[in-house]
Amino acid sequence: MKPKALIIPCSGIGKTLGSVARESAFRVTEDLRPETSRLMPLSPLVLGEEETREILASTPVVAIDGCTKSCAAKVAAERGGKVDQALQVSDAFKRHRGLKPEGVAELNKGGLQLAQALAEEVAELVDRMGGEVKNA
Amino acid sequence: MPELPVKKVGIISCSGEEMAEGTISRLATRRVLETLQPERTVTICLPLFLAGGEGERAFARHYPTIAIDGCEKRCAARGTEMYSGKPAGSIVVSDLYPRRNSELGSARRLSNQGHRLVKTTAAATSKLVDRLLGPRPLVGLKPAERPAVATKAVVTCSCGSGIPVKTLTIAGREIEVAALPVIYQSWRDSGRMPDQGVSPEMVQLVRVYNPIPENEEDAWKQAIALDYARFCSEAK
Numbered sequence: 001m002k003p004k005a006l007i008i009p010c011s012g013i014g015k016t017l018g019s020v021a022r023e024s025a026f027r028v029t030e031d032l033r034p035e036t037s038r039l040m041p042l043s044p045l046v047l048g049e050e051e052t053r054e055i056l057a058s059t060p061v062v063a064i065d066g067c068t069k070s071c072a073a074k075v076a077a078e079r080g081g082k083v084d085q086a087l088q089v090s091d092a093f094k095r096h097r098g099l100k101p102e103g104v105a106e107l108n109k110g111g112l113q114l115a116q117a118l119a120e121e122v123a124e125l126v127d128r129m130g131g132e133v134k135n136a
Numbered sequence: 137m138p139e140l141p142v143k144k145v146g147i148i149s150c151s152g153e154e155m156a157e158g159t160i161s162r163l164a165t166r167r168v169l170e171t172l173q174p175e176r177t178v179t180i181c182l183p184l185f186l187a188g189g190e191g192e193r194a195f196a197r198h199y200p201t202i203a204i205d206g207c208e209k210r211c212a213a214r215g216t217e218m219y220s221g222k223p224a225g226s227i228v229v230s231d232l233y234p235r236r237n238s239e240l241g242s243a244r245r246l247s248n249q250g251h252r253l254v255k256t257t258a259a260a261t262s263k264l265v266d267r268l269l270g271p272r273p274l275v276g277l278k279p280a281e282r283p284a285v286a287t288k289a290v291v292t293c294s295c296g297s298g299i300p301v302k303t304l305t306i307a308g309r310e311i312e313v314a315a316l317p318v319i320y321q322s323w324r325d326s327g328r329m330p331d332q333g334v335s336p337e338m339v340q341l342v343r344v345y346n347p348i349p350e351n352e353e354d355a356w357k358q359a360i361a362l363d364y365a366r367f368c369s370e371a372k
């Protein structure tokens with residue numbers, strides 16, 4: 001079944017925020033909305049495989065970035081994706097001040113809880129998406 | 137050329153969200169960075185690199201890099217080569233453990249075997265770092281016994297390339313100009329006065345670290361001249 005949304009995390013490796021983005025994406029696509037969302041890895045997308053491009057061109061994207069650099073959103077847009085929602089972990093942290101993420105290889109409890117909170121927000125967004133690229 | 141912060145190797149990991157080997161490359165990168173070669177490595181965040189962070193790209197042009205990839209698609213190695221320069225070294229996790237199967241766990245949760253492969257991959261990478269930079273002088277010293285690094289890198293992006301940058305407004309846009317703080321210092325040390333303007337040779341040096349569009353060279357010159365004057369007056 002064609003997913004309603006592609007979830008693209010930045011997976012930034014230098015700081016905690018990228019790991020939270022990655023964990024959120026796993027939680028949406030594997031736990032919360034496995035039927036209606038699909039995780040799209042960023043690196044192969046850049047290096048351009050035909051199949052990846054086709055699905056990217058026809059399915060709305062939810063980019064989950066660690067910070068304001070918005071790498072996933074930028075790369076997805078550059079590669080012809082329609083970024084319907086561009087979220088940042090740094091914003092989510094402002095909404096959930098008590099959940100302080102730490103660790104990169106392994107997130108602490110706060111990081112995992114923040115990932116879950118963000119994943120739940122993303123899941124709701126996915127529910128509202130039609131699965132088709134608008135203005136295509 | 138100005139002396140940039142301590143000689144380091146950039147470790148570039150693929151993001152590999154779709155298979156255990158991608159997670160292994162990521163965790164191995166962290167292990168090299170945090171445990172095996174903390175003084176001599178930085179990570180260059182691949183997405184930031186691909187999205188066009190100039191500090192990151194400049195770093196990869198000037199320091200040796202090692203790409204760690206999950207599989208034979210070699211996204212990190214190819215991305216680095218495409219946007220900057222050929223990596224000095226390349227590790228592919230699936231080559232280290234060719235029997236691709238579920239023994240390694242999943243991208244989200246590695247098995248014990250997967251965690252063992254993280255260590256193997258990190259050790260192989262650390263060996264490459266030694267080959268590139270020479271043997272480690274600090275082996276065996278506790279963190280407290282290690283000398284402080286010569287120059288503290290100004291980390292500019294959340295993923296931290298370790299190259300100092302400065303943000304200037306050029307042609308109406310905010311641009312991160314890589315290596316500018318050390319370039320200014322080298323100009324000042326060699327007695328270049330800001331009232332002499334920015335010579336073509338000075339622009340050339342900035343260009344080594346930053347792609348300057350042909351049609352914006354004058355705007356770059358103006359912005360740098362102004363900022364360099366400010367730098368010199370603040371340093372007095």
Ligand code: SF4
Pocket residue numbers: 010011012013014015017018065066067068069070071072181183184293294295
């Ligand atoms: S968005 Fe921020 S955390 Fe994510 S890869 Fe880019 S710089 Fe790193």
Ligand code: SF4
Pocket residue numbers: 041043044150151152153154155157158205206207208209210211212
């Ligand atoms: S190298 Fe392989 S595991 Fe890594 S991002 Fe590319 S396709 Fe995924």
